[in-house]
Amino acid sequence: MLLTFLLGLGAFIALIVWRGTDTIAAAVGQVGWRVLWIVPYFSVPLLLACASWLVLFRREHRPRAALGVLCGWITLAINWLLPVAQIGGEAARVPILARRGTPIEPAIANAVVDKTVQTGTQVIFTLIGLGLFISRFTDRDLVVGVLFGAGMLGGGTVAFFIAQRRGMFHLVERIIERFVSSEMMDRVPIKAKAVDAAVHEVYARPGHVLASSVLRLAFRFAMIGETFIVLRLMGHDVSLGDALILESLGQAARAGAFLIPAGLGAQEGAFILFGAAVGITGDAGLATSLCKRTRELIVGIPALLVWQWAHLRPRRDETDHDTSEADPNDSRPSESPIDPV
Numbered sequence: 001m002l003l004t005f006l007l008g009l010g011a012f013i014a015l016i017v018w019r020g021t022d023t024i025a026a027a028v029g030q031v032g033w034r035v036l037w038i039v040p041y042f043s044v045p046l047l048l049a050c051a052s053w054l055v056l057f058r059r060e061h062r063p064r065a066a067l068g069v070l071c072g073w074i075t076l077a078i079n080w081l082l083p084v085a086q087i088g089g090e091a092a093r094v095p096i097l098a099r100r101g102t103p104i105e106p107a108i109a110n111a112v113v114d115k116t117v118q119t120g121t122q123v124i125f126t127l128i129g130l131g132l133f134i135s136r137f138t139d140r141d142l143v144v145g146v147l148f149g150a151g152m153l154g155g156g157t158v159a160f161f162i163a164q165r166r167g168m169f170h171l172v173e174r175i176i177e178r179f180v181s182s183e184m185m186d187r188v189p190i191k192a193k194a195v196d197a198a199v200h201e202v203y204a205r206p207g208h209v210l211a212s213s214v215l216r217l218a219f220r221f222a223m224i225g226e227t228f229i230v231l232r233l234m235g236h237d238v239s240l241g242d243a244l245i246l247e248s249l250g251q252a253a254r255a256g257a258f259l260i261p262a263g264l265g266a267q268e269g270a271f272i273l274f275g276a277a278v279g280i281t282g283d284a285g286l287a288t289s290l291c292k293r294t295r296e297l298i299v300g301i302p303a304l305l306v307w308q309w310a311h312l313r314p315r316r317d318e319t320d321h322d323t324s325e326a327d328p329n330d331s332r333p334s335e336s337p338i339d340p341v
Contacts, residue, residue, distance in 0.1 A: 030234045
């Protein structure tokens with residue numbers, strides 16, 4: 001992961017140097033403090049993303065809305081800013097939910113199916129953007145390259161889905177059993193077959209999976225607004241269709257470069273390359289990507305701090321247990337500290 005980070009960082013810096021730091025600074029300067037407008041706007045995509053994974057839960061296991069938004073905020077921040085191959089956020093969400101009473105197996109199943117929905121809708125969104133791109137820019141090599149990337153992402157999604165249907169976690173457990181003792185396996189609190197059953201249970205409710213897919217696709221379309229706002233603030237007379245091309249193919253490039261933390265360099269390269277299709281300069285495309293990364297930092301860093309702070313606080317049930325043991329004859333009601341996650 002360190003090597004891919006260095007490669008991505010090198011590509012990121014090289015693109016800025018190639019376009020010229022003064023030119024990029026001037027393009028970003030056209031937006032100035034107004035870039036902060038995309039921070040409150042991001043609340044719309046955020047709520048759609050949160051709703052897309054919350055709807056996958058059965059009603060009795062579904063977290064409250066406030067907790068769901070908090071978990072969604074942290075999930076996105078981890079995937080944006082940490083070297084976790086864009087899957088660590090979903091993994092981090094599981095213990096947060098478990099601490100607040102969600103059974104562990106449904107929490108894991110939710111994360112797995114949610115990631116499948118994310119990649120599937122990414123393929124659809126990419127193909128929509130590619131269709132518009134082809135109508136305006138007929139560079140065969142670029143079209144073939146995007147189609148190849150979309151095909152790889154789609155094939156990976158199908159393979160991931162098939163693995164889930166065939167008991168992915170039980171298969172992994174059987175592989176691990178070859179290298180560890182049965183006593184160690186018995187001490188593992190999470191049972192693979194139970195997780196596989198929970199995954200199958202989610203897919204047994206196709207209406208929920210469809211609703212999740214629609215909401216996740218709505219999240220992706222809502223992100224078009226962010227790109228549109230930034231380009232308009234730079235003075236470029238772009239349409240929503242123009243912004244769709246940039247956003248969809250930029251997301252595709254970042255998804256394809258999932259091994260590079262934050263997709264450094266990949267997103268920037270896509271905005272420069274495909275910006276020609278909407279009639280903007282490479283400098284404006286790169287500046288747009290930098291503005292979006294600024295929003296990720298503004299929104300994401302507080303989420304990471306909340307995540308770390310929550311992990312330093314004691315569990316609520318442990319605090320209650322310690323309090324009851326400290327003075328069993330105390331008739332005063334115990335107060336649990338507020339634990340946001």
